[in-house]
Amino acid sequence: MKQKQKPRILVCNDDGIDGEGLHVLAASMKKIGNVTVVAPSEPRSGMGHAMTLGIPLRVKRYTRNSRFFGYTVSGTPVDCIKVALNHILSEKPDIIVSGINYGSNTATNTLYSGTVGAALEGVIQRIPSIAFSLTTYENADFTYAGKFARKLVRKVLRQGLPADTVLSVNIPNIPEQEIQGVKVTAQGKSRWAENTIERDDMYGNPYYWLSGKLQLLDDDLSYDEYAVRENYIAVTPISIDMTNHDALQDIRCWKLNK
Template sequence: MNILLCNDDGIHAPGLRLLRDTAREYGEVSVVAPEYERSAAGHSITLADPLRTKEIYHGDDFFGWAVSGTPADCVKLAVCALLDEPPDIVLSGVNLGSNTGISVLYSGTVSAATEGVILGIPGIAFSLCTYETPHWETAAGVVRRVLDRFLHNGLRPGSLLNVNIPNLPHGELRGMKPAGMGKSRFVEKFHKRTDPQGNTYYWLDGELEILDRTDDIDIRVVGEGYVALTPIHFDLTDRDWLDHLRDASEHTE
């Protein structure tokens, strides 16, 4: 099995090295990732500038290609130019920080896996829900459990699997649960400041507000100590409204 790895924390991120070490137990691994951190890049792609690549080695070991673009750029470039043949699956992460709720729309980690799905390749995104004192051994164990369960026959064409891992010692995990993408938004604040040259700039800050009252959403499932397994597709059509528009059109014609 040929496995493509990407992330949005950059090619030198510890979560990507962990994912590579773990994925090598399951097949031939190629790494194509942003040269620098591209968190919250979403599904942006580079059109006005060339994409530059750099081969990265750890000692004498070829680690992968660093790309000047976004996570989506990396997957496109890997599939269309860098690799001799398309991968069988795209794995993205392991991201430092959760990708639950509305964060899914901003996430470069999720977008790398999504780009694989767009290209007809199954995708899984992994995130460890913390920014401090990460339990990487927990993440490695969850990656193995997910790959054992889904790698060969558990993924649906046209959708990716978004995996959010509580930052707990592995023995304290309560299991894995299917979970929906929770409705949420960021209550944002812009802090106005002045640089040493007297120019005004703004620094974004904010808190997540949960708008969903249901229990089986990704945010709450992770908070209860379960790994959240969320299937996501990129068809953003509001089907109920579409049906309403069709009904309305039929009555006005």
């Protein structure tokens, strides 16, 4: 009997090759598949679906504790996926996992997220892809997130994903026994209250930092941000088709040809 081949799993993130969540995710995936890690050489949070044009990319082998761990790309998470598929991997992966991100990727964060960006690029290249985020910026414990990622990846490897769709998974930073369950959610309406900070440099010239705080505007468990605040894991199907299909007919009535 021919032995069943282990799935090929490509692991990426946006926090960069040293991101703790990347190492937890890679270790978790190694229990079920043949893993290749390709990650940005530097932290590239907030890069959304950016790709690098006009500057060439460098690829390096990355060693940690004297052992080969993976490859770095001197670009964005999307660049990592493109370079991995075109130059690093000899065969198409069975699945791409991105993360585990440090900080939530709910609501409008979905658009800014490099973690989600990498997964969307995977789906554009027709490979099932999942983005994982831990909803905290402090005292992160990725243990349960890594375990849940493995469970979900096994399921997706068995049954696939809806066409043109990424799963964006947000996991609360709480002990496993406090997790209330899993909710399949929509991208929430919550958004950043902007609070850009102005400072003066040593010459008295101003510079600006982007800042802000995510305001909860969702009101039930059918939305990702509300669900994670209520200690649920939120699993959100995100499409590469950004068309507002409901609006097509309305706008056709505008008579733009007149």
